Amino acid sequence: MLAFLPIVPLAGGLAALAIPADAPRRLLLVATALAHAALTAATFAAAPGPAYGGLLELDAPGQLFLALASALFLAASVYAVGYLHHEGGGTKKDFQDGAAFVNAPERIFTMCLCLFLAAITVVCSTRNLSVLWVGIEATTLSSAPMIYFHRHRRSLEATWKYLVICSVGIALALLGNILCSVAFYDPASPLASMNLSEMLPRAGGAAQPWLRAAFIFLLVGYGSKMGLAPMHNWLPDAHSQSPSLVSALLSGALLNCAFLGILRALQLLNAAGMGAFGGELLVLFGLLSMAVAAVFIVGQGDYKRLLAYSSVEHMGILALGVGIGGTATFGAMLHAVNHSLTKGALFLVSGNILALYHTRSCHDARGLSRALPVTAALWTAGFLAIVGSPPFGIFVSELTILQAMLGGGHTLAAVIYLASLAVIFVGMSAPVARMVQGPLPPAIRHPGPERALSLIPPLVLLAATLTFGLYLPRGLTEFLRRAAAAVTLGG
């Protein structure tokens, strides 16, 4: 079963390239997403064995991020049908500088979407550090053309920054992998592969200075892809310039993949009894990311960049959670679930706003509740969810992490954490309130009806995170506990 998981989107992508007509290709995209989601769901029913000679092997942390990516991709692909239909072809006028531009061919875009899912699947379903690296590099390459979907200057600038920063980051991660094999070097009984199943039992005997260096490079390398400050520069640009459904996938699925890379390195450190060293670094990067995000969120005039900086904040919370360890690791896993669902929904909703208002400015996109009442309701709910208001899921996960911090005596970290959260709450509420209320801009006289295909996916995602805030199913709690235990115990 595991063998088919990456094959399905790969085949879907290649087929998308071959289909000339738009309608069947869009149908194929949704079918691919459905098939992938069904296969992913099946891995929960019966644990799949390793595939391709152990190169692919699913464990709890991988399965968690795989399920998130698959669910989000399904939502994004349904959204894409309406989006691509209304986006259409031909030359368009850029709303910011008035220059003419065209969109990338829809065939290429659809293919890249599917290949992106295939790459994510490989990343999530392997315990082999080399395959993980190849997968993460493949996610960069397949997502770059999607960021450059609208072929104008700004998106090209964003794509180039994304390619260069992430490629250098991934090169550093490769260096980390090599240092890791230096740490495990033993001419008497060499490692047969960089598989965690083989490395974890031997981690106790690894050369500690090299393992430490390896972790630093893996953290900085994958951290730049995850959007941890100060390596986050590509993130707001790429998220604001790409089509909204791509931003949703980048934030909700891609950043998690890079986080998984860091978790694998942390597993090794924990197994080697050096978890405290890794934890301290993660707490440091986590708090820094939260603080940097808070600074840039206040006064941010572009609502897509606002969401992007919010992703930097939440990646910081994830790093902080696993850095603190214990219950906070469980909190971080839960937070990853809630963040992916909420941020995915918010980016999809932002696409609806952008489609009507043709501006990313919080000051110009006003009167949402009159122009797009359902979108306005979803935007408000999504905002409340993302800043951690009850009864949404993020409130629960943020509280879990806070309790673990206070319980573990990390008072200073808790103070910075709370202060950043408070600043971000205020910083985000002002623009969101301004957008929802106020008079309609004169240019928008007849907004027209809202499209169901653009509303249902974010609605479902938000409903899920609301459910997890009110009630955590026992099965989910146990699964997240297992994922957290795999990270903390290095198992």
Add this chain to the structure above:
Amino acid sequence: MELFSSVMVALICVNLGYLAVTRLRSLARLTAVQGVLLSLAPLLFAAPGDHGHALFLSLGVLAIKGIGFPWLLARTLSRLEVNPVVEPYLGYNLSLLAGVSGLLFSLWLETRLPFPPGLFPPLLFPAALTSIFTGLTLVVARQKAVTQVIGYLAAENGIFLLGTPLSGQGSVWLELSVLLDVFVAVFVMGIALHHISKTFESIDVGRFCTLRD
């Protein structure tokens, strides 16, 4: 071992050359030289009785890093019709000084680090580290997008060199897929370069100043 040392010294010289060269075409040629030198490395490390794997890997490196990349770069340069001068942010002399300092630092580091005995032959670590350092210098200290690609390649070559002594049996497919991945990365960057030169009528990354807070 003497052959090995000569290859390492040649690699170090190529690295310093990267920083001193003033023409884009010469820079592209240097990547070819580095790729060919690098393709020798797997052969020099081959364990007795394991020549098949080493030869396979060596041919892969030669095809991708020695021929593929330089060909792609040369093609891109001739299609772009850009100003052939490198145009540094950080002058050639200062870059070279930075490169030499990086080399001295890595030579010093080689004497201080607790290497596992018998893993890295002498000069390999400094050669690899200088390559990474030069590559990153090219990424940040040169004005054109194409030099960033070349810098990324040089850094990647250094990392690859550091990894060669560790290449174990059975993992050669993975090493090839890593190589292939880097190859595709350069390919994607090449396509992006074309779009940049078409859209901005220049490949000067200094013009990328629209997106900021």
